[in-house]
Amino acid sequence: MSRPILEVIALTAQDAQAAESGGADRLELVTDMAADGLTPSVADFAAIRAAVSVPLRVMLRIRDGFAPGDLDELLARVAALRAEGAEEFVFGFLGADGAVDLAATTVVATAVEGCRWTFHRALDHSADRSAVRAAVGELPGLDTFLTSGAAAGVKAGLGVLLGELAKSGEPGYRQGILVGGGLRAEHVPELRAAGFDAFHVGGAVRGNGWTSPVEAARVAAWRTLIDA
Template sequence: MSERAVLEVIALDAEDAVAAQAGGADRLELVTDMAADGLTPSPGTFAGISAEVDVPLRVMLRLTDGFAAGSPAERDRLVRAAGELREAGAREFVLGFLDASGGVDLAAVELLVDVLDGCSWTFHRALDHAADRDALRRQLDGLPGLDTYLTAGSPAGVDAGLPTLLAEAARHGTPGYTQRLLVGGGLRLTHVPHLRTAGIDAFHIGSAARPHGWATPVSSAAVAQWRGVVDGG
């Protein structure tokens, strides 16, 4: 029997995490401050969530809105944050940085990868804002721990990015394309069957798990609905 597809849900706190797990989430992305599109949670927040659930937790490493790693001082803060989260028990992460020209900020990425020391990590939707997606993927290929790209295929979301997602799925296994595609960003239930048919087996939801908006917690019923569709129900 083939391994079931991954459903990853954004969690802001333990209440979110418990509801997401109850609904059938396989993994959680832990962030704070969704007004800034998701920033690094504190080690205490991570520890509190980790104590309540037993699904894998991927922790965001980003201190400001956008895709720039920032000044040397801000990079030092990121490194410290990553180290503190690791000390708190975090073993999976999410990160991604671009330079001013839209290329991957390889120095910033490698700085954090060194601190992560082999931990699994996702390169997030900075990919969708890159000047050259293919060049970025080839530059990152082979970095320790990189196993996933979170992408909508386009900055505008999955509706616009579908052709790109399908083309990249077709290249899976070739140089730069060995990592799993985790589709998120304007993802709708109606997209899932088409993406599954193309071989994509990982899906990421945030607002879709909160039918009443970000001011309300994750709905286990909403997650369960996604679980059913992702599983082909």
Template sequence: MSRPILEVIALGPEDAVAAQSGGADRLELVSDMAADGLTPARETFAAVRAAVDIPVRVMLRATDGFAAGGAAALAALCEEARALRAEGAEEFVLGFLTDDGRADLAAVSDLAEAIGPRARWTFHRAIDRAADRNAVRKQLADQPGLDTYLTAGSASGVDDGLATLLAEAARGDEPGYEPRIMAGGGLQLKHVPVLREAGVTAFHIGTASRPAGWDSPVSPSAVRTWRTTLDG
């Protein structure tokens, strides 16, 4: 098996440096974890980009929840996405649902257009709140740049969603299932062996990289423990 990807949530350059030193392959850059991660300031992205040389995926999300909001809110988010792209961002994280739990194709398509066809992006844990996960994958199958689903398999976390993750990993050659599964959301070290055995090759951690909580920075040693476990 090839080396799995380890992605760590970062709130700023201090986190970014700590995550890279611990062995992270990629960062998810966000602000305001009290709202489960919102779009960071352009200045924060620039500082992080200057501090590390691993890929940085930037969150595109203006409010808590998985609705894009009205036309004005979506237009503002697209403008911010273009500004981040101009600042040098090349990878992003996004995901929106309609009120009935389907993928909000209008919002996703507008943002995909804003960041451009060369940008790569993750559809985040909105899929774990979808009415029909398979339908969302089929809806998004032709979206340019989509290469990853960040998912716990369940809205309540990997413990409850493990069977779903294993089932979806087995469908990797079906239409809509080509994007990489990145397991995250209540992910624990105990989940790693069974997910690796099933062919899952990407893992995402937030609180697991911060033993002292969100008010403290990323711990390089905590990240290193995950790196060692994944590589083992």
């Protein structure tokens, strides 16, 4: 049986190296956490790719919130990142009504054809998460939903997470669940006992918020926790 997945948010090559050293299996690459994580530059992606060997999932989000913004600009960034070697991505878009923006999500999924990708926590902010899952569940390349079960985080969303795990294999629920968003160490034993096997952390592996770097020792502590 493979070990649980630990994904760590990285903003810099220094973050990436510390995360890999601490035992992260995969990194989510972003910039500007004041806007909850936007698409990094091609130069930053290239620097991080050169610094580590673990898989990298690159955020595709050019504005705060969950609307896609300028799709032409976003697609140009996708093309540039793919030309630089990006192979995995993170995205997902909502309309003003909280429903999935299926047109925009499909356009981007087509642009990353052949790549694996995560539908991110837009799911937790949607008006109807089951409708989102049904709408996007068959899009090519989608293998993961990053979710805490609720906009307020894992503590509030635990019941939802457990319900969705129980539906694994059904349409809209065939993808893996990557638990993240308000995830704290004390949540992990119950989540592991229930059968969750993928975890996503960001601020929890930094000493002083997003202005401080990832610390390898903190990543290693999470590695030990989820492997227990």
